[in-house]
Each structure stands twice: as structure tokens, then as C-alpha cells.
Ligand SMILES: O=C(O)CCC(=O)C1=CC=C[C@@H](O)[C@@H]1C(=O)O
């Protein structure tokens with residue numbers, strides 16, 4: 001017998017998490033649990049404010065309708081809303097043992113402010129050392145100095161940078177000027193340096209710093225293509241859609257010789273551990289961008305190994321179905 005349950009949840013964020021110039025005080029989302037006989041599968045549906053087009057309320061209405069159709073008729077058509085399609089497809093994949101358990105819990109540590117805080121984390125990191133630094137929040141010159149400082153301090157470090165389209169071509173040039181030319185190839189990639197793709201391409205061409213597309217993937221006129229200076233695409237499943245669609249994008253990227261990086265949309269620990277499994281399965285050569293749990297004050301239902309945050313159980317969730 002099929003049974004679908006839906007819960008809504010809210011987790012307080014760490015003070016100071018700012019997304020697209022908006023302070024994110026809480027992270028809000030939904031869980032879906034599907035049962036069929038002895039089998040069980042979970043999924044997380046958590047549109048990210050400022051990034052997802054659908055609101056949580058719209059996603060909730062769609063999810064409840066989907067869950068009822070599945071329970072009554074076994075109907076598993078995918079929603080057109082990316083967050084709903086992702087969460088429902090994860091729950092179905094767990095239910096039918098199609099999402100392998102092995103996970104890649106390495107996460108490129110994220111630095112949004114103080115580079116000194118990153119040094120001990122990197123020193124303790126086993127194997128390949130990769131970190132991600134947000135740039136474009138302060139002066140371009142300061143960003144350049146931070147990048148130099150980290151690359152100088154840790155000779156086997158590679159950096160991923162993310163400007164979230166903050167720079168004009170001039171600012172991007174100022175940044176590049178400050179980065180020691182001998183170290184530019186240790187910048188694995190810089191996500192979306194400029195406001196337009198054309199300016200970002202020109203930046204890669206002029207500076208020799210490789211770029212990656214993130215925001216671009218979700219634009220209507222985007223098509224996957226190998227381009228000079230383009231090294232990677234950042235795939236955020238909650239913003240992309242079903243597991244099937246995520247797999248297709250990864251396959252397309254790999255066929256073009258691009259690195260595909262599975263990345264967080266600030267999911268709860270339940271969603272993040274599923275992304276770690278997805279990464280181990282579909283992008284085993286690439287450290288995923290999943291270091292966002294510490295932006296939250298608690299984990300939910302499933303623990304991220306090694307996290308010291310408290311883990312809230314089902315009684316902290318609000319049942320909706
Ligand atoms: O990609 C990562 O390593 C972590 C996730 C991350 O950086 C982001 C997640 C969600 C929204 C953004 O602020 C940011 C990004 O732009 O990639």
C-alpha cells in the first residue's frame with residue numbers, strides 16, 4: 001500500500017547569512033516521505049529565496065497535490081517546478097533503491113569573509129585541497145589579496161571563486177591584476193565574474209583565469225557548449241529539477257569536457273546528504289560544493305558526518321499530510 005507524508009520545517013540561520021542582498025534569517029522547506037510496503041524514500045523540497053522562481057507556498061500546494069496523486073494512483077509525473085521535481089524524484093529514487101548510499105562528504109570549504117579562518121581547515125583537509133571563496137562582496141583589490149594570501153600560504157591549494165556576477169569588466173580586471181600571474185592556473189575556476197556572459201568570456205580570454213557558469217544554467221537562452229576559457233558548470237539540483245534532468249546535464253557537461261560540480265542550494269542536512277550521495281554517484285572525480293550546513297543552527301533528521309550541530313527529529317516538523 002502506498003502512503004505519502006509531507007512536513008514543513010524551519011531552521012534558524014546563523015546571523016549574517018546574506019543572499020542576493022537579502023538577509024536569510026530562517027531556511028524553510030518541506031519533506032516528503034513515501035512508503036510502499038516495507039520500502040521508504042525521502043525527499044526535500046526547499047526553494048531558495050532569491051534563486052528559485054517558485055515560492056515555498058506555491059511549491060507546497062504543488063507537492064501536496066503530487067503526493068495525493070501518487071498515493072491514490074501511483075502517478076509519478078514530474079512537476080514543472082524544479083524544487084518539487086527534485087524532491088519528489090529523490091524520494092522515488094530512495095524508495096526504489098536507485099540512489100546509491102555511498103556519499104562524498106568532502107566539501108570544498110566555503111570562505112565568505114576571513115581568510116585566516118580557512119587556513120586551519122585547509123591544513124587539516126586530507127587529499128586534494130580545494131576551497132571556495134566568495135569574491136565581489138568587497139573591493140576587488142581586497143579579493144585579489146585574499147586569493148594571493150591563500151595560494152601563497154598553501155602551495156597545494158586550488159581555489160574556486162564565485163563573484164555571482166558582481167563585477168564590471170573594470171572591477172574584474174582590477175581583481176585579476178592583483179593575483180600573482182604564476183598562480184592563476186591554481187584558480188580552478190571563477191564562477192560568473194561579470195554581469196553578462198559576454199563580459200565573463202572576455203575576462204577569461206584576457207586574464208587566462210578559467211570561468212564557470214552557475215546562474216547562466218538557469219537562463220532560458222543558455223545552451224551547454226565548450227567555449228574557450230570555460231572549465232566548469234555548477235549544478236544546483238534544487239534549482240534544476242528532477243534527478244533525471246540533473247543526470248542529463250551532468251552527462252552533457254562531461255561529454256563536452258567540462259567539469260560538473262554538484263552544489264548546494266542551502267538544503268537542510270537531509271537534502272545535503274542526498275546531494276553528497278548524488279555527487280559520489282554522478283561526479284566521483286569532483287569535490288562537490290556542499291559546505292553550507294554551518295550557515296544553519298541545526299540539522300534535520302539525517303546527520304552530516306562530523307557535524308557538531310544538534311539534529312532535530314520528526315517532532316520538530318509540522319505535519320501537513
Ligand atoms: O557552491 C558551493 O560551494 C556552495 C554553495 C554556494 O556557494 C551557493 C549556494 C547558494 C547560493 C549562493 O549564495 C552560492 C552560489 O552562488 O553558488
Ligand SMILES: [Mg+2]
Nearest residue numbers: 162191214234
Ligand atoms: Mg555560484
